[in-house]
Amino acid sequence: MNRSLTRLRLIFVALFVLGVVGVGVYQIYWAGPQKECEGRGDWWDPATRICGDVIYIPNITGRQPGESREAASRRAAAEKLSEEARARGE
Structure with missing residues (x-):
């Protein structure tokens, strides 16, 4: 019983770490460029993910x-x- 709980705990910790890393990667590589582009006052095209000059x-x-x-x-x-x-x- 104790080994099962330890294994289950490790699985949940691993899933949590993967989720945190996934959110970080999303913020840096997906949401970050859009915020940076719009912060400069430029135009962001979500379909092509290109930052264009106004x-x-x-x-x-x-x-x-x-x-x-x-x-x-x-x-x-x-x-x-x-x-x-x-x-x-x-």
Whole structure:
């Protein structure tokens, strides 16, 4: 009876140690990169597990923050007309 309890105790201790190691590995290799990426303010894609840079849309489009597409088109057309007028010497 005593040997059975000792064996059972060892099995439970081994399962506990494996569980603790498993949780540690999960935190370091699975959950850790996501928290690190989001902590930097980047974008985390869970499907591919890739950390991507956040791209500010006005940097791509050249529009002012909060400016609509129509207003940006008008502004660009006005700037182009003023540049053409300056080039002609008006």
